[in-house]
Amino acid sequence: MKIYVSILLSSLMFFWSCEKNSSSTENNIAYFGGEIINPTTKFLVLEKGEHKTDTIRLDGRNRFLYKIDSLKEGIYTFKHGGEYQSILLEPNDSVLLRLNTLEFDESLVYTGKGAKKNNYFINEFLENEKEEKYILKLCQLEPLEYLKRVDSLKQRRLDNLERFTKKYDVSDLFHKIALANIGFNYNASKEMYPFMHYGNNKGDFLIKLPDDFYSYRETINYNDTFFKHYHNYHKFLRSNFNNISLEAHYKHKGDERFKWSSACFNLDRLHLIDSLVTDESIKDELLYYFTIKYISLSNNPKGNSLILASFSEKTNNEFSKNSMEHYVRALQKLEPGSKLPSIPILDYNNNEYEINSVINKPTIITFWSNGMYSHFKDNYLKIKELTVKYPEVNFITINVDDIGLEKPKQILKDCKFNCDNQYLFKNPEESKKALVIYPVTKTFIINENKEIVRSNANIFSMSFEEQLLGLINN
Structure with missing residues (x-):
């Protein structure tokens, strides 16, 4: 990788030299390149806002180098397979990435001009993911103590940002986005607090919150054109609308259980x-x-x-x-009592079956995508556990990706997972539409007569084993 980066950077220096010597160039270009390990497709897509910037093809070594002319500085999104991540591009940047699709976010690292700010963002992203689990536990604290803990976590992030900006020369644009990220994440934590706190009477709980608990709401911009396509902004808005809708709901529903x-x-x-x-x-x-x-x-x-x-x-x-x-x-078409539509599936020896033909007893059907690798591993381990507890039930798992047979087979092999009762769709796009696979955590419960009992179960839900017992005892 070091040799490859050196070659790319040398190429970029040559390009910059040519650009600087051209009087027609306004110096608002950037380069975006890198290497993708275990790619699921032969391309990635770079977007800014609603407009697709370009489809960038990988070469024979799964590498790419792309020049952006007339750059509009700001937050871009690059997508590969079912995964995506944000990147900040400013004039004269030359950002090179390296990632492994099996651990997309965790393996992502940047080099080149513009790398430090983007490594800052990806590190903050990963820290936030870990911190969210900790904050869920904090939600059982009383309001004042919860605020104290969350504000302390927020201050730690602000201190980290201050150290970074003192160490490196950063733009006003970087600082604006970094500050907004911290605000979006911690304000979202406050919005989700009533839902995660124990107890069913959410209305009474809201009333007892301190008057200034949501004082920051006075600054909310529900029509922020700068962040309108930014994931963290939408994540915060979703949390906020959940909470203010709860408040509105209780004004006309009283103490009804939420x-x-x-x-x-x-x-x-x-x-x-x-x-x-x-x-x-x-x-x-x-x-x-x-x-x-x-x-x-x-x-x-x-x-x-x-x-x-x-x-x-x-x-x-x-x-x-x-x-x-x-x-x-x-x-x-998937209501209880119906049968699954006739869909061709393949096993990992390339044998074709009609989906209903592999159902011969009470059956659970789950799905996985290479773009949701953590879910794939968790799903497999959960099925392994349930298979031991409920041997009278058949557990079938189907890969939903349009990446051929060998790629998902290799993923199973790399994880040391066997291929028993593992299938993939022969026609992925048509099959996903017919079975309405949204979200990918969706689980079908099918009885021994091949009839749908539930088409929107979730194998990870607290009530799933209760639903499973109902299937067996019917």
Whole structure:
């Protein structure tokens, strides 16, 4: 890798020299390159906002080097397979990455001009992932103690940022994004607190919070055009709308026990999004996210109709409307008592089967994607555990990627997982649409008559084993 980086950097220095000697160049270019280990496709996509910047092909050694002319500085997103990550590009940057798709975020490292700021961001991203688990435990503390702990964590991040900016020469743009990241993450932690705190009466709990617990809300910009395509901004908005919708919900539902599946709560949330967000792309993303999340987990046809009608009334995006309507129609074909559509699947010896033909007793069907590697490993280990506890149940796992047979087979081999009851779709895109595989954690419960019992179970949910016992004892 060191030799490769040296060669690339030498090439970039040559290019820069040519650019500087050209009077027609305004010096607003950047280079983006690197190496992807275990690629799932032969290309990656670089995007800024809603516009696809380009599809960048990998060479025979899974490397690439791409020049960005007329650079618009800011946050870009690069995507490969089902994974993505953000990168900050500014004029004259020459950022080279190296990553392994089996540990996408954890293995990602940058070199070259512009690398330090992006290594800062990826390190902060990984630290936040670890910290979120710790914060979930803190949620059982009383409000003042919770605030004290979370504010202490936030101050530690601010101190880290200050040390970084003193050590390195950073731009105002970097500082703006870094500060916003810290704010988005810790304000989201405060928004999720009532949901994670023990107890069912969330209304009473909200009332007892200190008056200044959410004082930062006065500064929220629900229509931030700079961050409108930024993951951390949307993550914060989702947490915020969950919480303010809870507050609105309890104003007319009193001390009723809170349920995520309440159509009333979800209608309140869509109404608040519509009333507070005027930017069309931000509004559409939030409306779509919460609508599809509700419908994908719902077993309430009436609630689905109400939510779909509210969504269609509030969004102006015709593609989103059509997509959601198609999603609902596909779900209706997977209602309890129905059979799975006829879908061809392959085992890892390339033998073809019709999906219903491999179901001969109570069966659980789960899915995995190379783009969600942690879920893949957790899913396999969970099935291994359940197979021992429930030998009368058949557990089938299907890879959903369109990457051929050898790649997922190699992943199983590398993890020392066997291929028993492991399949992949012959026609991935058609099959995913027919089975409405969103999210990939979706689990089908099928009875011995090959009839669907549940099409939206989750093997990791607390109620799953109860559902499994119901399947066996029916």
